[in-house]
Amino acid sequence: MEARKAKDFKIFAPHLEEVVTLVRDKAALLGQARGLTPYDALVDAFTPGISTADIDTIFKALSRKLPGLINQAIEVQADRAPIPFTGKFSVSRQRQLSLEVLKALGFPFDRGRLDESEHPFTEGVPGDIRVTTRFDASDPFSGLLGAVHETGHAMYDLGLPVKWQDQPVGRDRGLALEESQSLLFEMNICRSRSFVAYLKPLMDKYLQVSGDEWTEQNLYRHLIRVRRSLIRMDADELTYPVHIMLRYELEKKILDGALPIADLPEAWKRQSGTAAEHPADQRCGRLPAGHPLGRRAFRILSVLRPRGRHRRSAERGVARGRPSLDAEIAAGQFGGILDWLRENVHGVGARSPSRTDEAGDGQAVDGRRVPALPGSQIPGSAVSAVALPERPSNNFKKLQAQLRNSVARRLRTTA
Secondary structure (H helix, E strand, C coil), X not given: CHHHHHCCHXXXXXXXXXXXXXXXXXXXXXXXXXXXXXXXXXXXXXXXXXXXXXXXXXXXXXXXXXHHHHHHHHHHHHCCCCCCCCXXXXXXXXXXXXXXXXXXXCXXXXXXXXXXXXXXXXXXXXXXXXXXXXXXXXXXXXXHHHHHHHHHHHHHHHHCCHHHCCCHHHCCCCHHHHHHHHHHHHHHHCCCHHHHHHHHHHXXXXXXXXXXXXXXXXXXXXXXXXXXXXXXXXXCCCCHHHHHHHHHHHHHHHHCCCCCHHHHHHHHHHHCCCCCCXXXXXXXXXXXXXXXXXXXXXXXXXXXXXXHHHHHHHHHHXXXXXXXXXXXXXXXXXXXXXXXXXXXXXHHCXXXXXHHHHHHCCCCCCCCCCCCCCCCCCCCCCHHHCCCCCCCCCCHHHHHHHHHHHHHHHHHHHC
16 A cells, blocks of 8 residues: 555565565475476466466467457447546445445345455355455446455355365365356446346436436446556456456566566556556556455466356356346346356356356367366265365475475565
8 A cells, every 4th residue: 555655666566576486485386296387386276277378378369359359349439438427426325336236136245244445355254255345436337346246256155065165076166267257247247238227226316316427328338338447457348358468477477587576567568558558657557456465475367367258158058048137137136147156156166167168058168178176076966975186196294394484484584
């Protein structure tokens, strides 16, 4: 926060350098133990079965298509730009609106709550989940979409199979699938015409607004507008993956030492043209790029991109079984969507990695089936037959001791 207020990346850099150094040590040890490159070892921890080779294949295809598509969308939309919102929208009214929408989506406020933070996030334990968002008095959609995005995370976490929660099969399938759930809520449901039909009366009620800028057509144009943005969490569906690809390339260079932390601002400027205009100051783009420092220690953003295909597959699966889906959304009835997700995605846990694609449209994330977690296939409901995931022959207690000693050494040298 100090660095953001001062608009000075140099204040933040030493703290980031310390985290990166520790993660390099962790990645090297994990890679050695698992027979993987250091970066692949980190990727595997977030989404088992996905490698940098898989990610490179996806990103190579996207990098050929997205720049032209973004330019084309911006050009087309320039002739039908939405009427801008005017005035300020109190945080208290925006919060009331968000609470109403989250209740309709199925968020259980008897087992969770909505708060505010500098960067939206979801945390909790089974049966007690907390989501946060950040409201902007000038933008009535920013806080709402942030809250809905985090609700997608929360509903996935709450829907994991309780009876298997102490076994590997009962955990989440990985960050890519979890992110697909948050983006399904934010991008697919909440940016649809049917959702706007549901939302407009609520905006009239809670924000007390009226006029041409508040018609359903104008609200919809705001939600689908494509524009280069400075902040990933505010990006639209076309520029969002470019933010991810940019950070992926920078992450790899930072981890292998090719990009010193001190040079990150200039590297960002050189590579960020497709996703965003160059930042006006150092609060933009780099400092708020990830979650709070240390939350997931060098969060591997690259595994977020495969979530797009998981998300589209889930969307098609929901729609296939519910021909009245648009009418249900317009009426604020989201129970059918949640029921399908509970049965086909949330409640499956880590049992069957390709279940989401099979239930949706049968397409794998990268054209192939993602390999199963060792021991995650269960015959019928014979949960007791699930074996613990197999590990390499390396002594993991020794590995843990090496990690602890590495951290201790770093702390002593920085004390």
